[in-house]
Amino acid sequence: MKKRVLFYLVAFVSTMSLQSCVTNYVVSKPATYIKGYKTDAKLASIDTKKMEIDKQQLINSFLAEKAASIANAKNTIKNSEVAKAIRYNKTIDNILTEAETYLGTPYRYGGMTRNGIDCSAFVLSVFGAAAGLSLPRVAASQAQEGERIEKDNLKKGDLIFFSHGRRISHVGIVESVTEDGEVKFIHAATSRGVMISSLNDSYWGPKYRFGKRMINENGETYNNFASTSISNGTNF
Numbered sequence: 001m002k003k004r005v006l007f008y009l010v011a012f013v014s015t016m017s018l019q020s021c022v023t024n025y026v027v028s029k030p031a032t033y034i035k036g037y038k039t040d041a042k043l044a045s046i047d048t049k050k051m052e053i054d055k056q057q058l059i060n061s062f063l064a065e066k067a068a069s070i071a072n073a074k075n076t077i078k079n080s081e082v083a084k085a086i087r088y089n090k091t092i093d094n095i096l097t098e099a100e101t102y103l104g105t106p107y108r109y110g111g112m113t114r115n116g117i118d119c120s121a122f123v124l125s126v127f128g129a130a131a132g133l134s135l136p137r138v139a140a141s142q143a144q145e146g147e148r149i150e151k152d153n154l155k156k157g158d159l160i161f162f163s164h165g166r167r168i169s170h171v172g173i174v175e176s177v178t179e180d181g182e183v184k185f186i187h188a189a190t191s192r193g194v195m196i197s198s199l200n201d202s203y204w205g206p207k208y209r210f211g212k213r214m215i216n217e218n219g220e221t222y223n224n225f226a227s228t229s230i231s232n233g234t235n236f
Contacts, residue, residue, distance in 0.1 A: 087219030092157035094130040095215075099173050099186045102126070102194040109190075119171050122188040123159065126173065133214060133221045139171040146212040151199075154183055154211045160199070162207040170207070172197070 099122075108116025112125065120142060124135040135142050143161045154160065154174050160183070162170040172187030175196055183199040199205050215221060 084218045088215065088217055089219075091131055091215050091219045092155075095126060095157050095173065096175060096186075098130040099126045099175070099194075102188075103186070103196070104193060105188070106193040107188050107190050117188050117194070119188045122194060123171050123173060127214065131215060131221060135214075140168045142171055143168040143210075143212065146214040147216070149211040149213050151183070151208070151211065152181070155213070157213075157215055159212045159214060160185055161209050161212070162204065163209055164207065168209060174211070 102114065102117070102122060102125075105114050105122075106116050107118060109118050110121075111117045112121040117125070120135075120137060120139045123139075123142060124137065127133040127135055135145065139161060142159065146159065149155075149158055154177055156174055156176060158174040160172050160174060161168045162172075170187070172185035174183060175186045176184045178184075184196055185199070186194065186196050188194045189197065197204055199208055
């Protein structure tokens with residue numbers, strides 16, 4: 001009897017101990033899993049944030065390089081435009097400075113020296129010396145060169161052409177354009193030799209036909225010039 005009671009007692013204690021172990025295992029396992037999940041989520045959040053920071057830094061670096069590249073390109077273009085403007089102004093100034101040295105030179109039909117010169121020889125001499133440009137000998141042929149310019153757009157250094165009838169027979173160099181649009185030009189006139197006149201003049205105004213630009217905005221000569229051209233035009 002005592003043995004049986006002892007057996008049951010041992011069996012009961014063993015059963016309770018086993019249940020306690022199982023209970024501890026079931027309860028503790030989810031706690032360990034949840035803790036691990038939370039740790040992984042925190043690490044993932046940190047990694048994502050770092051990736052976003054790195055991404056933004058890369059974008060900022062790219063934008064900075066792009067802005068610097070654009071700024072350099074703009075500076076290059078600006079410097080190039082400034083250089084062109086300087087070259088253009090210098091060429092025009094050289095032309096007008098050379099032309100003014102002829103003021104007072106007497107007119108001589110067919111003349112090509114400072115002792116006597118006609119209108120087209122005056123123009124080709126000035127442009128040859130100041131801009132290295134070889135123009136045709138007579139006004140009618142010079143009128144075929146360069147870029148045609150409307151009267152309202154004339155600038156210093158442009159050539160302006162005149163005629164009594166249909167044929168171009170006179171040429172001058174624009175010396176200045178006033179704020180109110182008056183065009184003054186230097187030319188070799190039959191009456192007084194090399195002088196400065198105005199398109200507002202009652203004599204020259206009606207004879208004006210058109211203008212031509214021989215020097216482009218880069219300070220270079222247009223490339224459609226003939227080195228020589230012979231024509232039977234009459235210069236006056």
